[in-house]
Amino acid sequence: MKELYHKLQGMRFIDPHIHMTSRTTDDYERMALLGVKAIIEPAFWLGQPRTSVGSFRDYFNSLVGWERFRASQFGIKHYCTIGLNAKEANDEALAEQVMEILPRYLQKEGVVGVGEIGFDDQTALEEKYFRLQLELAKKYQLPVQIHTPHRDKKRGTLRSMEICLEHGLDPGLVIIDHNNEETIEKVLDLGFWVAFTIYPRTKMGNERMVKLVETYGADRIIVDSSADWGVSDPLAVPKTAYMMLEKGIPMAQIEAVTYKNALLAYGQSGQFEEADWLQSQPIDKAELYGGNGVLRGKIRRKNSTKTLLSNEKQNHEWHAAIAPACQFNNLFSGYYCGFFHCKRDYWER
């Protein structure tokens, strides 16, 4: 962790596929520490099927409400994609009701696409709702985030892409996720975005990912963690960047696959802009206190160099007082954690 942190200093990452609802605040803390600036949380299933449309509504609400707030407390910008996943599309009565509420959520602020949709068992019902949701994406001019099946992956991926083209979707607006060595070529050929999920045990490993970038370059390739309630790694994106650095991949390529490509792909929604996290002061509730700042404008930088310097001094004093309890001490055993915060203030400046 210490080595990762030092090596990745000053780098920025986007994890365009991560299910934070299933993760803890420790994960948020470590992600922020390693430079993850923005995340996209696709609507997925919860490990077991839901039985009523109300559960879907509450889940979508948490994606645009509580989870967004929770992330903001760690200085991470949270976005989401909304959709009916393939597994639960097989419950037709329920799926019909979910389809009815989707448009309302697709038009909300910070919803950057329709997702994650696609195939699981590749049934007729899955196909039906996949097609209906592609039409929704067209209607609202949103990118589509496609989940490719675990089983019969190659055929499922091809079929997903064929259906997208059949509906007249621009491949530049479609992100095909969970690819592997067998699918990458075809997806690139057809002009879609290719996303790779880095999983500790299944799907793609870091080393294989490095090889792929060495072979195919960085164009239209995106790395994500897809971390959820299973064995998975919320730090997969920064860790992959670290391994690429070690293997001597050029910085521009690393930046493309771990930050810029995701920004380009989802930025097409008009809801996902770098300025959102670069210009807004992270975790700053101070404006709530002074004057009538409750209704604050979006783009206002308040910290002058002078206040930052005095903050830095305060950080030192403050950390000296609470150092024994500081959780960062676990991460950097032997390091005075105030060091990190001061550094961070320099970056912000």
Added chain:
Amino acid sequence: MEWIKEYQKFKLEIDQQSLTSIPYRELKQRSIFYEAFGLKEDFFADFSRMARLFKSERECLFARIFLLEKLTKNESLPHVTFWKEIYETADEKEQIALLRSLAIIPFSPAMIPIAEMAVRSNLTTVFDAICLQNPFPGHYFSENSWNQMVLKALFSERPLFKIAQLDKRKNQALAQMVFDYAMERWAAKRNVPPELWRMMQQEVPIRKSITDRLSQGSSFEQAASQLLLQDYQLEHQNIYQDWDQLGMAYWKAKPRPQGYQQAGSGYHQINYKPE
């Protein structure tokens, strides 16, 4: 309240701006539609879409309040189901707009459960929208709901002086709860915000040991002890004229809380700060 004045100004601007500016023009058109025809399914989409039309957060908030205000002018509106439906499907900023609009829109009893739900929210921003600079709770909350709101504001370290009608709605039950809370904090060797003592009332006897402890504390606590003595009509020597001034000075001087803040933790005890 400043923001209400600003909102009124925004409303005046709509007519002028709608000639030249696309977002303003669209907002005006949509609002005329809802005023004439009442709630349609499209409303939820339009309510959300304001964020895409207006880039500034403040304008977006005002535009949403404006839409709600126009919509509720239509008498055919099913109030109870409407408020519930819209609150339950709103995202963070939409909820904030909805809660702020309670201060603008003519009162309906259906609003009360929504406001009370917002007080229970885990999102500080949503809680602030109903609690701070909003006249609604002061006018319409029952004593119990009011007391819970003030206590939660203390608990999650919100500036009390921004709560409307704070002094007018003081009551003995609240004074006792707040007093117990202070004792609990002191027993755990945690600090107590000086504004807390504003909630005291004569019915709750205040021992000399308390004013003594305060007068040995920070400059704000010393000022609080003086104001407290004044409230109890005992001998005092004021540093600040009233509780509002003390509150304002205290929150101005307080270092910025940063990072993860759990309600009731007190940010002095927060032991990490990711950014």
